[in-house]
Amino acid sequence: MHRISIKIDSPRPDYVKEMAEVAGLFFDAPALTDGEADLCVLHTEQLAEGQRRCDIRLSGCLNGEHSNTQISMADPLVDKRLHKRQVKLALYHALKQATGQHPPWGSLTGIRPTRLIYEALGEGLTLNRACARMMDVFDLRPESAGLLAVVVDTQRRLPQAQPDEVDIYIGIPFCPSRCRYCSFISMQVGRGELLEPYTRALLREIEGAVALVAQRGLKPRAFYMGGGTPTAMQAGQLARILKAAQPLMRPARERTVEAGRPDSMDENKLKAIRDAGVERISVNPQTAFDMTLAAIGRAHTRAQAEQAFRLARKAGFDIINMDLIAGLPGEDAAMFEQTLKWVAGLGPDNLTVHTLCVKRSSDMHRLMDALPDGEQVALMVQLGRAAAEGMGMAPYYLYRQKHMAGNQANVGYALPGRECLYNVDTMEDTVSVLALGAGGISKRVTPGRELVTRAPNVKNVAQYIDRVDEMLDRKRALWPLRDEAGTNP
Numbered sequence: 311m312h313r314i315s316i317k318i319d320s321p322r323p324d325y326v327k328e329m330a331e332v333a334g335l336f337f338d339a340p341a342l343t344d345g346e347a348d349l350c351v352l353h354t355e356q357l358a359e360g361q362r363r364c365d366i367r368l369s370g371c372l373n374g375e376h377s378n379t380q381i382s383m384a385d386p387l388v389d390k391r392l393h394k395r396q397v398k399l400a401l402y403h404a405l406k407q408a409t410g411q412h413p414p415w416g417s418l419t420g421i422r423p424t425r426l427i428y429e430a431l432g433e434g435l436t437l438n439r440a441c442a443r444m445m446d447v448f449d450l451r452p453e454s455a456g457l458l459a460v461v462v463d464t465q466r467r468l469p470q471a472q473p474d475e476v477d478i479y480i481g482i483p484f485c486p487s488r489c490r491y492c493s494f495i496s497m498q499v500g501r502g503e504l505l506e507p508y509t510r511a512l513l514r515e516i517e518g519a520v521a522l523v524a525q526r527g528l529k530p531r532a533f534y535m536g537g538g539t540p541t542a543m544q545a546g547q548l549a550r551i552l553k554a555a556q557p558l559m560r561p562a563r564e565r566t567v568e569a570g571r572p573d574s575m576d577e578n579k580l581k582a583i584r585d586a587g588v589e590r591i592s593v594n595p596q597t598a599f600d601m602t603l604a605a606i607g608r609a610h611t612r613a614q615a616e617q618a619f620r621l622a623r624k625a626g627f628d629i630i631n632m633d634l635i636a637g638l639p640g641e642d643a644a645m646f647e648q649t650l651k652w653v654a655g656l657g658p659d660n661l662t663v664h665t666l667c668v669k670r671s672s673d674m675h676r677l678m679d680a681l682p683d684g685e686q687v688a689l690m691v692q693l694g695r696a697a698a699e700g701m702g703m704a705p706y707y708l709y710r711q712k713h714m715a716g717n718q719a720n721v722g723y724a725l726p727g728r729e730c731l732y733n734v735d736t737m738e739d740t741v742s743v744l745a746l747g748a749g750g751i752s753k754r755v756t757p758g759r760e761l762v763t764r765a766p767n768v769k770n771v772a773q774y775i776d777r778v779d780e781m782l783d784r785k786r787a788l789w790p791l792r793d794e795a796g797t798n799p
């Protein structure tokens with residue numbers, strides 16, 4: 311992968327950003343420019359007798375061309391969608407030919423490949439046919455299509471969402487220190503001055519949410535406390551928050567706290583969480599190497615992660631997830647394999663294998679030269695899958711991000727029956743969410759996903775504390791009472 315500048319000359323300037331994303335499948339974050347560039351892409355097209363021919367010509371550091379022809383559709387919305395896909399595919403195939411690379415997810419630049427499978431199933435295709443279509447149309451590699459098939463097959467066996475169900479999310483936007491690759495809104499807990507005012511604001515929002523759920527006849531489906539790092543709060547604060555949230559937690563099918571950072575957990579906090587009826591927790595080591603942990607700004611060690619895991623088991627958590635990251639600076643596939651062996655020895659019930667995603671704004675950019683190459687990352691991802699399967703787990707959700715190392719995917723694995731519904735609901739965008747806390751985004755999904763409307767909370771913690779009543783009003787407007795809107799829920 312090279313970092314290059316790219317100039318795209320197209321009659322459709324509104325497609326240029328997405329064309330650059332296609333180029334990003336072959337080059338590391340190419341910089342778009344109007345001036346002189348390493349690579350020039352010339353897009354031209356002709357429309358004749360209802361057929362649209364699209365030509366892509368590459369010049370500069372690569373030479374090549376590709377053309378395709380497609381029928382122009384009468385419906386302008388459908389036509390625009392298919393036209394954009396046609397242009398992106400022409401560019402993809404020109405780049406594939408010129409570079410000799412075959413990206414693992416083919417021409418797909420979206421973050422949820424499973425969505426396309428569900429669309430195909432909705433059209434009446436079988437799962438196998440849907441996956442074959444992904445290979446035909448988007449040039450997915452067979453192993454990626456196979457992974458999609460297992461994921462969707464597992465998801466279809468989970469309890470399907472009912473129209474009146476709603477997931478409950480509580481966000482704790484504090485962390486013990488900031489990881490260098492972090493792209494979340496979380497702030498360092500520091501001396502903790504904001505923890506108590508935040509707890510009080512959250513209690514107020516929870517009280518309002520409990521009333522809203524009762525008045526609107528909503529049924530909590532999955533409860534999830536994330537962040538940030540929920541265990542950055544003190545044990546007493548966690549206990550008060552979870553006690554207030556009981557009416558939202560008890561009826562839910564599952565209760566999860568993403569404890570996350572091992573350096574924030576202790577026996578008292580774990581007990582407070584377990585006593586509140588939470589059965590699922592995450593302990594996220596990311597790697598077994600202290601040197602890497604120090605390099606990425608995680609102020610904990612492998613020994614602390616191991617101790618946190620054992621404490622969580624001792625506290626009675628039946629379902630423990632561990633998150634790992636493939637592609638961390640200074641690591642290679644052999645090191646990742648050692649991390650996987652160490653994790654397997656602990657025996658988690660869920661394993662999530664992320665691949666490192668470096669945003670240009672993040673502090674990680676200074677470590678770019680130490681990052682393993684795409685081939686090593688691909689090998690790590692394969693090793694992750696083999697290790698999860700060796701532990702008896704199956705993949706059950708996946709998603710992709712921009713700027714992922716090796717253009718891979720983040721994959722969640724679970725032992726049978728230990729899948730986290732909340733993760734699936736979030737990735738598939740199929741269930742309404744009542745989100746509390748700074749930065750939480752509530753979402754109302756109509757049956758069949760015809761309409762998804764959102765009500766975001768402010769991200770800034772101080773503003774959230776000051777404006778919590780307004781955040782509640784936003785949620786009330788998202789779920790108006792029957793006599794306000796005529797329909798409910």
Ligand code: SF4
Nearest residue numbers: 485488489492496538
């Ligand atoms: S633990 Fe997560 S939210 Fe907190 S700083 Fe690290 S990546 Fe960000």
